[in-house]
Amino acid sequence: MTALLDSFATAFDALESRDAAGLGDSRRAALDAVLRDGIPHARVEAWKYTPLRALERRAFAASPEEATPVLDTGLLADIPAPRLVFVNGRIDTTRSDTASLPAGVSLQPLSTVLAEGDARDANFLARRFDRSDEIFARVNAALADEGAVLRVDAGVSIEPPVHLVFIGTPADTDRAWHLRHLVELREGASLTVVEHHLGNGAHRHLANGLLHVHLGPRARLVHARVQDEDIGATVINRTDAVLAREARYERIDLELGAALSRHELNVSLHGDNARVHANGVLLATGKRHLDTRLGIDHAGRDSGCELTWRGLGAGRSRAAFHGGILIREGADGTEAMLSNKNLLLTEGAEIDSQPVLEIHADEVQAAHGATVGQLDPTALFYLRSRGVPAAQARALLTHAFCRETLSVIEDAVLRDALATRLDAALARLEEK
Numbered sequence: 461m462t463a464l465l466d467s468f469a470t471a472f473d474a475l476e477s478r479d480a481a482g483l484g485d486s487r488r489a490a491l492d493a494v495l496r497d498g499i500p501h502a503r504v505e506a507w508k509y510t511p512l513r514a515l516e517r518r519a520f521a522a523s524p525e526e527a528t529p530v531l532d533t534g535l536l537a538d539i540p541a542p543r544l545v546f547v548n549g550r551i552d553t554t555r556s557d558t559a560s561l562p563a564g565v566s567l568q569p570l571s572t573v574l575a576e577g578d579a580r581d582a583n584f585l586a587r588r589f590d591r592s593d594e595i596f597a598r599v600n601a602a603l604a605d606e607g608a609v610l611r612v613d614a615g616v617s618i619e620p621p622v623h624l625v626f627i628g629t630p631a632d633t634d635r636a637w638h639l640r641h642l643v644e645l646r647e648g649a650s651l652t653v654v655e656h657h658l659g660n661g662a663h664r665h666l667a668n669g670l671l672h673v674h675l676g677p678r679a680r681l682v683h684a685r686v687q688d689e690d691i692g693a694t695v696i697n698r699t700d701a702v703l704a705r706e707a708r709y710e711r712i713d714l715e716l717g718a719a720l721s722r723h724e725l726n727v728s729l730h731g732d733n734a735r736v737h738a739n740g741v742l743l744a745t746g747k748r749h750l751d752t753r754l755g756i757d758h759a760g761r762d763s764g765c766e767l768t769w770r771g772l773g774a775g776r777s778r779a780a781f782h783g784g785i786l787i788r789e790g791a792d793g794t795e796a797m798l799s800n801k802n803l804l805l806t807e808g809a810e811i812d813s814q815p816v817l818e819i820h821a822d823e824v825q826a827a828h829g830a831t832v833g834q835l836d837p838t839a840l841f842y843l844r845s846r847g848v849p850a851a852q853a854r855a856l857l858t859h860a861f862c863r864e865t866l867s868v869i870e871d872a873v874l875r876d877a878l879a880t881r882l883d884a885a886l887a888r889l890e891e892k
Contacts, residue, residue, distance in 0.1 A: 465495060467519040467636070468599055474522060477605045480574040481582040490589070490601035497592040506593040509780035509812050510722055510751040515694065520636030520666050522603075523549040529629050531555075531660050536625065538877065539656060543623035544569065544608050548665065549637020551606060555625075564616035570607035570640055581609070584642050584672050596696045600670045604640035607669075610653070611642070614676070617650040621684075621874060624653065628667060628693050629660040636666040643671065645679035647704075652682040652871065657697075659690030659717060666694045673701035675709060677731065683711035684869065686881055689718040691746070698724040705731030705760065712868050712878065713740035715750050716885040722751040729756070729763035729791075739768045739865035741882065742802075744777035744809065745889050753782040754798075758821075762793035770862050771802035773809030774889055780812045783828065789820040798828035803835060803861060805854075805889075859886055 461469070469491065472478065478487050499516045500507040529547055536545070541557035544567060551569040558567050573581050585604065589597040608624050626639070645651055657667070667689070675681055689695050695718040703709055715721055727736045742750045756765045771779050783798045802811040813830040835857050862882060869875040 461495070462499060462516040463519040464499065464516040467521070468494065468603065471522040471603055471636070475603060475605060477571070477574045481579045481585070483582065483585055486586045486588070487602045490598045494595060494598045494602065500593050500595055504593050506753070509778070510720070510749065515720070518634065521633050523635045523637040525550060528552055528554050531627065531629065535627065535658060535660055539623050539625055540620070542567065542620065543625055545625045545627065546606065546639065547627045548629055548631060548635055549606055549639060549667070560620070562616070562618065564613035565618060566609070566611045567622065568609045570609055571605060573609050574605065585640060596668050597670055597698055600638045600640055600668055603638040604670070606637070607639040607641040609642045611644045612646060612649040612651050614646040615648045618652070621652040621654045623656060625656045625658065626667065626669070627658050627660050628663050628665050628689055630663045631665070634664050634666070636668065639667070639669045641669065641671040642674070643681065644674040645676055645681055647676040648678045649676065650680045652874065653684070654874070655685040657687040657689050657695060659688070659693060661690065662692055663690055664692040664694070667696065669697045671697070671699045673699060673709070675701070675703045675707035677704045678706045679704070680708040681710070682869065682871070683709070684874065684878060685711065686714045686716065686878065687718060687721055687723070688714070688716040688881065688885065689721070691717065691719060691748070693718045695721045697722070699726065701727045701736070703727065703729050703731060703734035703736065706733045707731060709736040709738070710868050711738045712865060713738070713752070714878065714882055715740065715742045715752065716881070718748065720749045724753045724755070726755040727757065727765070729758050729760055729765070732760040733762045734760055735764040737766045737868050739868045740770070741862045741865055742769070742771040742779045742781065743885055743889065744771070744773045744779040744811070746775045746777055748777045750779040752780070754784060756785045756796070758785070758787045758791040758794045758796065761791060763791060764795040765797070767798040768865055769800045770865055771800070771811050772805060772858060772862065772889070773802065773811045774805040776808040778810045782814045782816070784816040785818065785826065785828065787819045787821050787824055787826065791821045792823045794821060794824040794826065796824070796826040800830040802832045803858065804832065805835070805858070855886070859883065862886065
């Protein structure tokens, strides 16, 4: 057994809540599957561009219940309530604030749900993951004992965004935490959620998160996710969304930090006229490795997806993008569009783009495109000819290249906040 798997097994044996809400058997089955099938190797298609050999040689201790750690005073300054804050995988009640949530909205830590022991409130934890390449989803199913559970009643609309904040901070040893989340909007509900994955000092922890999104008929979710963890961190995130008829899902992903970051976004457009608009930015610098995989499944009629992703590669970094769109038989009237454009800013960087379009229905409109190139020399020459210094000209072009993805966010205040975070990450790129 590898060091990584051994540390997962040790964590399972010490997990106090493993039998809560009747989950003991399903947790054990998930762990057994992990230990039986092992860590996927590079010949497994889903992990072709993200080898795990270095990670599987590492061991991680479980994140214990402990005193509230000291954080940078400015870390939460621009993140207002309502919010839940998790530090090294544990709920931080002193920095969380949900008092302003209106009636019809429930936001709880998963640990509270498990402590109450109602199996109906925790039934999303019993989901099975049958594919052997779903290694971290299986680990999450076995070990998750914390997270955010957010439910919105039918017809309820919330104006201020709900913030979910996940902070990694130094500890006495490398830690691993496995967070499981649920965002459920019932019929006609409306909500904005912002995920913040942030670093507070140098560390090499492993954060493994899995989010379920359930949107009822005519529900609308605006979802922003900012991953700006410490340069030594490993961040593995997965989002599984299911949309009922006429539901709307609009999101932006900013991949700005961590040493190894992988995110899977799976969206099932189950109902007729359901639509997803998902944009993102992959900013790979230094020796960092970023891997993003989209899986959009059109099952209902007249559904639609619009996907716009931009990537930047610098230093000796590597970024991988997989954009998969499946249009099932009977999903007539589907409209699907994927655009993935990437810029290589240095010779040592590498970006792999893999758009996949699979159609089994008639009367659809679908297109995808992917490019990997360098900054337009003509545009650079134009700016230089107008007296713009070379570094500033490159910065102007890269900022414009990435910022177009933010158009998915209609809220001007939130869009400006995300632009500020993106610009700060691009500024760090320009300093190197």
